[in-house]
Amino acid sequence: MAKEKPSIPKGTRDFGPQEVAKRKYILNTIEKVFIKYGFMPIETPTMENLSTLTGKYGDEGDKLLFRILDSGETLEKIRNSKFEIRNQNEFNNLIAEKGLRYDLTVPFARYVVMNRNEITFPFKRYQMQPVWRADRPQKGRYREFWQCDADVVGSDSLLHELDLINIYQEVFKGLCIDVEIKINNRKVLAGIAEVVKGIEHLNTIAVAIDKLDKIGKEGVSKELTELGFTISEIENLFDIITIKGTEAEMLEALKLKLQNSFEGLVGIEELAFIFKNINSSTNEPTNLKTDFSLARGLSYYTGCIFEVAAMEGSLRSSIGGGGRYDNLTGIFGLDGVSGVGISFGLDRIYDVLEELKLFPETLSQGSSKVLICANNSIENIELAPVLQLLGKLRNEGIASEIYTEKINVKKPLEKPIKYASSKKIPYAIIYTENETLKLKNLETGFQEELSMEEIIERLQN
């Protein structure tokens, strides 16, 4: 049989013990805050029916869905198909009816609709699971990555927006990352579109100005010119989105600009409410900034939208995002349920913490606290006492192991101690032929002869 070089699919990664410890540290930090704010966990399947997923993320999103090939007589099915297959997409739909989930929000909406009778609204759930996108991998972008979402459905109250912003603030403070939380409102964007050229241009304008950070004023105006916008329309647009000042001043100035847009004024009111109350429930000042050029791609947002970026480090893209969607469950047949949610990008947060060296050092410790080194080269050595000690240590909840491999007779302790130090096990118990026990602290090198009880006592601290 030919030997095969092992590999994993493009854009996926293995995680070793150290990496898992770091990822769990992030997950735990996030989860604790979610729970503190009254959110309950749910989990949904890795795969969803494609009918659940398609059409929710736009044309671009549909292309990025991983489809799961149907099992069974697919060929027969195609042969019997009365329809002419006109393109790849139609073919794909014939041979696949399931797909890997693309985010956690759409499966959640599906869950809410299917369980609407059991759920008490407003329903606050969190969910931390991997999602898959058939994107080209690059910096901060993976084909398999984890999202940590908290959403509230069944409430219009802006108090939830306040909670979610505070969750962002608390989590990133807990992780020691300096972040800027940007906020905007889809209704404000609608108002801007209305005033500048007409509400039907909302999406075009939103997509273009979202790039302002990246390609600058000139890039955006060039793009809009090519799309048929006049110079005065573009100037008018920039006058609005580049308003400067304190948050209150910006909102006042915008109010004048959007005085002819009812929807725009509603959006401004919502932002004003949030800024008025955001610092009331926490002692920490929140680094929340309005940014009228923030648009966010997903088309289902209808109210406030958020995006979080790290202030330091080379990762320019967002490490979190979210917003309000008034009718997400509508597409699954349940109207009038408003939702608002946020998402944390675990993998990007990991990259930021790694680059800025912000992981706590305690995470890199070994799994065991102590290694028992018994000289197994001596034929008649009595192992029962050390095995008994091992059991006692474990009963006390002290992570322990015994060195199991053949040792060098001349240097009976070399291998075990090398093993312990390379695995970052902090203590060794040395058991020799005269059947005494020594506890050695591998960090300081200090060792002393102790009884079994004394050893357990020392290791409990």
Add this chain to the structure above:
RNA sequence: GUGGUUUUAGCUCAGUCGGUUAGAGCGCCUGAUUGUGGUUCAGGAGGUCGUGGGUUCGAGCCCCAUAUUCCACCCCA
């Protein structure tokens, strides 16, 4: 989907104009330093040069295809 980039020892990487037996550092293994991590010394193992074709007397190096890495665009966490 578009454009670029990477791939050589376990790891990080050299490898000239296409020319004899493909190298270094680190790591690993064995031995010495007279019971225990380190240092030093001596020795050793380890390669289908990503894969498949092609050009050539001759390919790690040139050409084609393909996979893969990383990066930018699109889009997004």
